[in-house]
Amino acid sequence: MTCVSWLGVAQGKISENNQNDWNAMWPTSPAIARARTLLYAAVLTAGGLLALAPALAQDVTSVSENDFLSDMPIVLSVSRLPQRLDETPGAVTILDRDMIRRSGARDVADLMRLVPGFRISNAFESVAPQVGYHGIFGRYSNRVELLVDGRSAYSPFFIGSIAPGLQTVALEDIERIEVLRGSNSAAYGARAFLGVINIVTRHTADSLGARGAVTTGENGIHDALASVGWGVGSGSFRLSVDRRADEGLEGAYDRNSVSRVNFRSDLYPAPGHEVQLRLGALNLDAGRGQPNWALDPQRPFGFDSAYAQLDYKLALSSEEDVAFKLSHSQERYREEFPVGLLNLCPGLKDPYKAACFQAFTPSDFYSVNADGRASSNAVSVQYTQRHSNTLRSVLGGEYRSERIVSAPLYNTSAAFDTEFLRLFGNLEWRLAPDWLLNAGALAEKSSVTGNTLAPRLMMNWHLAPGHTLRAGVSRAFRPPSTYEKFADRQFDVPLLGVQVDTQATGQTVPETLLAKEVGYLGDFSAWGVAVDVRLFQERFDKLIDIRSGRIGKDYANNPAFDLQGAEYQVKWQPWQGAQIIFNQTWIDNSHSAPGDDEINAATPRRASSLAYFQQLPGQLDLTLLHSENSAMGLVADHILQPRRRTDLRLAKAMRWGARRGEVALVVQNLGSAYADFKREHLFQKQAFITLRLED
């Protein structure tokens, strides 16, 4: 029976044995119910949203047969029920809140070490710490999409990057991170070329009250967080303010700080309706460069961003719902430094060196500037329907407009506008009780780079309870970013005149990826073991890379190459209070280029990580994390180095009445220092203490 009893509730009509309420139990045709629901939705969105909330409070009444016989609004509607991990069209790793806290990590990028196939850099040399799947392939994390509560936090500035977005929210505010390993363009667009990091923040209803955390330690580590959550009527809210600061890698710029404020509200204006509003701002003050290098001196830079996001979800029936999303984000990058021409002279050979010293004085310099702004607006709608027990579909569309303005990067103060229209759909078809087919595609139209279509086909077979085999193929495109297509960077050098640093000829075409994978998920609950295996073959073609051109640097497409290999994760609970997570990835990179092969060097042949979590008596909690990989190139240095890092965390939980707290000691990189990003930048051992309090 399709019923709309909540209409009566919304109008404040429910009372014991109320005739109107009973009338709502009479059968209503689904079409009428849907029409009423949509009409009501329209009224709500038209402006009565918050004003209605007080009217929703139901009379407190005695229990009656009403409570047993009345209908209820659909809450866990079709799109709220996520696919099980063994039914997703691809490999997924979930980092939950507990694991995040126990890892001792201070930001999301550092956590990605726990995800098979991911590689990280803790440097702020490319705005913020970076992550990459199967090799970073360049200096920016621009081939993985980042979603924060469904909003793309992909920065369009430079060549595109998720690194600053990864700093958007405090770890304390995160409920879980879902990492979709491997191409997901068929669901999330071109930027999900190699995967998606989906950060889900804590629901406000789960974080009522006040919380605070303070971290202090070696290497100038000073982090602080204050967060308060409250509820009013049928809504709940959270405001978090936090800052993380340290002195960065040894040999790098010595001050990095990230300050942010985030607000989230969850409102239920009427049963079946959900509204979420999120606002936030980020300020990142850090630095980059190297000592004693005139062209790349150590200098500060700043990155500021802000966003607003409005979500509205509506359950049309138990079998269908619709979600609307509206978001705006803007960012500003600030960096300017002088290059003293006299400082260039020591690097020259005689006789040029002598001439150089004679030609320039300390007042001869040119300015290098990378200031700029970017903004984006996006609106999307997604309709999910369960047609039957064996067929579910998701259809949606997104319109996104992005604007980039940067005179230093494009040699014009004109704005570069790009409009994207995305249409996507996925069909989840249970061919037989144990066979599930996911077929999906995303068509993207870019006003600058044209049309692309990313399809995916994946079959999941539950060969036995707890054991699933998965096989599929997908195709993805990543069109060149605005900078890769239109970069025009020039410096006005005294005596020499205008010098071109980078000038994109705009000849690049979208890079493509054809990914084939076979996966296995095994649950051996009798032994406390869960296994996740992914065998992959990824054929990259026309990968966009920067190289020296006729005048300055230019972006160009690379010839095709393959990555093939395997990655797996084993989770094991060997004894009481213990959990061991072991990851390994082997990659064979067929890319070959004369001289330094940056792309080949970016992927280690083998990477492993081991996490051991142990609860100990006396409310103690121990974590040991070890990660290592075979020799690979640094992000901005072709020197091949293996890397080993071991972290230790020891925490004690405390409780005073209703208040809870924890004090934790973390030592990162117990072993010797290793180079990160460039050979001169070292990740040294660092220890810090964190105190958390929760009201």
Place this chain on the structure above:
Amino acid sequence: MTRTLRLLLLCWALCLTGGVARAQPPEPSARVVIVSSDTAVAYAQAAQAVVDTLVRQGVARSDISQVFASELVLRQQSGLPLCPAVCVALGSEATRVLLAGPVKSPVVSALIPRRSFERLLRSSGKAGSALVSAIYLDQPLARQLALVRLALPQARRLAVVLGPESSAFAANLRVVAAAHEMSLQDVTVNNLDDLAESLPQLLAQSDVLLALADPLVFNSSTIQNILLSSFRARVPMVAFSPAYVRAGALLALYTTPVQAGQQAAEVVLGILRGRPLPDRVMEPNDFEVGVNTQVARSLGWSFDVDVLRQALRRQERLP
């Protein structure tokens, strides 16, 4: 669609019979009078089940009449006996009206929760009457916990949110939970703010959430927050009506109006055959188990509701 069509037809048919009852006062000769609280489908289904069961057992259709509670006043004014042999009160309002006047023949109340019946009995001053009995709509706690144990054998920590109405069950619940080797995590809330504050912590310490009817705690306004919170915490809800299963509860244990009507008819038959009215209230002897298969699938479970229902019946040695 077929289900909706069937229900529409049923409503249409029942409305017609209701219309006849509305047009004429009940036959004075009718020995069994079924009093419905109002015209809602649930009462009509239960009334029809009483009639069908009685007729199947040989009671003449002319011996049965149906009336709405609001129309009983007419009969009271006429001075005729309200229930020549036996009255079946369907719902709180019907029970209230019947108890308001003198009770001279047996009254069987059905489709009524325990708390409602006890309250009406007290307020009418007929608590000691041997002529009034009820078949409760709420399931015995032991049955509810037995279902939890059968369906979710790993769940040992039972969460319960009690309100002003359901807090009366707390002591009994603790005993029954212990008997089922479960520890009880309960909070009592007196307003919605209490609920919002205590729910996340309660769910964090629990394996399963048992919903007990209390309009302050569980209503169409609060269910959204409760179900979403429990789903986020992966603590499934076991509820008391099929509407909650449709909304997103994992399981529900409930008696349908038809089952309640059939059980009431069995009691009526006994009275007609000369047996005394049972001297105590009765638990529902038939019930259904509802499951939300999509929620179950998403949480990684699968249930056969018939197997669960039969297992519960076997445990209680019900036929």
